Amino acid sequence: MISKDGDLSGNCPTAPPRETVDRREFLKKCSLAAPVLLGVVHAPLLCAQDSEGQPYDPSEHLYGMGIDVQKCIGCGQCVAACKVENDVPLDPHTFNTWVERYVISESGEAEVDSPGGGMNGFPPLEAQDGLLKSFFVPKLCNHCANPPCVQVCPVGATFITEDGAVLVDDDYCIGCRYCIQACPYGARWFHPEKHVAAKCTLCYHRVTEGLVPACVEVCPTGARIFGEIERRATPLARFMRFNDIQVLKADLNTRPKVYYANLDGEVR
């Protein structure tokens, strides 16, 4: 028989007395544990959020992106998501992010392609002798800490934010395209309608709302890891700790904040 207060002990007189948790207390504990549980599942989201109710403070963040080359399957979802999220023209020569495929033969020769920026995936490789390896490399603006594009902009229309994103002010850019020439990574393009320089914003509009960039959100294999660089317990920091990290064209001293793991030496 269950007593009015839910005590079952009456039915089992020999059983040792147990601590009882009433329903109200249980729910209370659950609600306290929820943020922790959600934090585990959605850690990247949390790393971008400020404490509740506080306006976003860029000085408290420094963002970067990790890319695990071994995990990329070349599906192109990231490219498509970026085009939609950021209103990037659909033509095949304007990309904030794209995916390159490297095919390396046994003789060491590398062939690279990126049809349509890899947005619709890649055609199957034709059977060929002496194929050593093949892999995909997602590319995007490296949001350099020492960005040559920012250095050359004559009017200061392109700038680096406190939280580490390199952005362009559409209303200020004069369209001289010096920044496009100065970028060693081919990450900038000229907007055919707005007539200004354009590039990856690290989905700044999402990041400052506590979301992750669109390309990271849709990646089915978790090849892209977004987050804080300087905090020890973030997924990006863990990624950087547990992998051998490389950046692109390190010799140019641009100090990129896109970090690659398992990157082949052929990739430029």
Added chain:
Amino acid sequence: MQGFIYPNEFELHWGILVVLYPYVTGLVAGAFILASLERVFNVKEVEPTYRLALLTALAFLLVAPLPLLAHLGHPLRSYEIFLTPNSQSAMAMFGFVYAWYLMMVLLLEIWFEYRKDLVLWYQSEKGPMRWIHYLLTLGATDLSEKSLKFDDRAGRWITLIGIPSAFLLHGYVGFIFGSVKANPWWSSVLMPVVFLFSAIVSGIALVLILYMLSSLFRWKPVDMRCADKLASFLFYAMVVDFSLEMLDFIHRLYESEESIGILSQMIESRLFISLIVLQVVLGTLVPMVTLGLTAPALGKNSILRTPDELRRLVYIGSAILVQIGIFSIRWNVVIGGQLFSKSLRGLTVYKLEFFGIEGLLTTIALLILPLVILWVLVKVLPPWTDAEDPSGRGVYGPGKL
């Protein structure tokens, strides 16, 4: 397209208008440096071209920013370069270097040089020209010996400041390209120096052409001492320029950096005509050898003795070839620097359109415009030393007070 290029590299961002900009500023700097030879270094033989060179520099300088403006995505925002320049940007300095050169060097020098004549013209003329010349005196009609001496001294000082300014103007254009570390074709410390000497070459050649043609159209004899001297200076400048370019070439080849493969491919395929044929052979070697043989550059007499008529033809032909060569240099720098991918894995092509703001037609118009401006300037400010003095020594020559 050949090999792999980054997807965003499909379109070339700096087209023929950006080729035109260093070409035109080079002519300005070169013409001015030629003018200063007479003024500062007292090379009397080139005196007949002194004023012509100054007016040529002004005419081309007025046009120099136009190709850049036409190229901008938002030309109406260009004033931001003056209002909020990014002090770290090489390009941000353009407005200031340009304004300095135009206002503080060329206009001032021309004004001091012409002031005496402007007053004399104003006093002796009738009709609208009288008032135009009066307006140009800015009211300073004092022709006392003291004030004329001041004009001369001021002119000399301005030229002294003008030489480094002209070096700055064009060396700076070279720096815009040479400082782009992302681009191995551009990134070279020699770039500003090469730009400067090629500017001197193009400026001397242009003044030589203009001097010979204007003499022809005015039915005046060409002063062969002047033409010989100009041709000799052109030869010297070409030797220095070519040596610097060869130094750059050999240096790259010897260092053989990562980019050497794709750059060699580019020279052998995409740039073969414009670099090997037009720039090196037709634009440099042929005129340099011809001038070396016919001009009295290596001694009192030339290696080949030629009659004046033939020598005039050789000079003008060489100077035209030099112009083609220098334009090719600008083309090879600007367009060549964008024909290969920064991935160093492929080459792209440049499709020059005919119509449109960045087309061939606009370019031709922008090349003719400075000649039209020069024609107007020559009408308002006649530069001829023989205009009123049959002896040909001229009443207008600088320092003849």
